[in-house]
Amino acid sequence: MTMTFAPLRRAFGAMILGLAVAGAATLPSFAATVVTVNGLTISDVQVDQRLRLFRMEGNKGGRNGALDQLITEAIQMSEAKRLNITVSDAQVDEALLQIARNLKVSQDRLVQMLSQGGVSTDTLKDRLRASIAWNAVGERAVAPNVQISDLELDQRAAQKVSDYQKFDYILKEIIFVGSGASGRSSQASNYRSKFSGCDGAVQLSLAYTDAAVVDIGRRHATQLPEAMAKELAGMNVGGITKPRVVENGVSMLAICEKTQAEDLTFVKDDLRAEVGGDSMKAQVDAYLAQLRKDAKIVYN
Known part of the structure; x- marks a missing residue:
């Protein structure tokens, strides 16, 4: 049985999760540190869990992709901490509940589906927490610097009319x-x-x-x-x-x-959001790339 999570859309991005029920698996009873990112440790258990979630999603990124995603999230959480941004458990629970609603299942059923796939609910919650935190980082550190040129808007609008x-x-x-x-x-x-x-x-x-x-x-x-x-x-x-x-x-x-009368007002209003979103995404991606370049990543 295959099911797909609906998008969790934020100011400048989207998280799309897929879910398929797989056979239950036994988790290891110990955890060894695989990599440390800005002082935050990532264990082999976390990598294993993220890999299981990848498989349930149909994500073919493999173990390297799972580890890379965890490293990215550690960098995002580190930057959120630097900016004194916190994500409450209530925010994460609401995001989890929204996924269940989009799937048209209860939250208990969603947790059960994850469990059947050998995935701890905390694995999904960790990813949601990082996504929410990173959205907040973008809104605070990037959005104020996004500039939209009126000339660019005029030129694009004229092409659309x-x-x-x-x-x-x-x-x-x-x-x-x-x-x-x-x-x-x-x-x-x-x-x-x-x-x-x-x-x-x-x-x-x-x-x-x-x-x-x-x-x-x-x-x-x-x-x-x-x-x-x-x-x-x-x-x-x-x-x-x-x-x-x-x-x-x-x-x-x-x-x-x-x-x-060539009135571009209404065309420009729609374009402003479109161009602003594109510019925001580009600047957020550049911001993250710089953070990754500056991050202290130590592999064990």
Whole structure:
């Protein structure tokens, strides 16, 4: 039986764990130090446990990969300690519980599954603790230094904006309220065939039952759904879109004003998070690489 942990997403990364039930194994009764990292010891039992977790995940990193991950976590925990960052047992327990929830099993069942694979719950908790601590290190030591260039955002945003998104509109929405989409669509289509511009929109609606005209106001194309923006781009002032079934009836948009305007505001808002995340990850990776370079690692 194979199961997969859902992602535990943090500010700048994700931990994705896989879990498969394997045969139970007996743990050794003694532990010998394999490596010391900045004064923190890693034992052969810890390596063996992490290797078992790797196997349950389908991770083929082997013993060297398990040891390397433990060394990385020791470096991360050492840096967290230097910055006076602590991770409470409650935080770790909550992360463990979240894994169980994502698996749609109880926490007791999750512990049982680990045990059946010969893995101590503490092995998973240690990895969660290091991940939480490292996230906190990044937020404190790296995030304040992440710079996002407005020029870079402008350039990326301009590349993302298509021709149909380079318009600014003042719109009215005409809604035919009620269920029965086919009947309402027919009336909306009739209204559309008689529509002659925004000035007469309200007067024309009075000839229909449960028809309303709503002032949408100014909208840039980047604020509209793609299909709607494309349809409006091909229309002139006084045009009205095809009827669309919406939650409360049938809707159409009428163009009262239309101007050429390349507004990058809304595109940049999405890009800011995307670029910031990429920059954050790059700087966090560089930060960790430097810590590893400076770490005192002694193999026994």
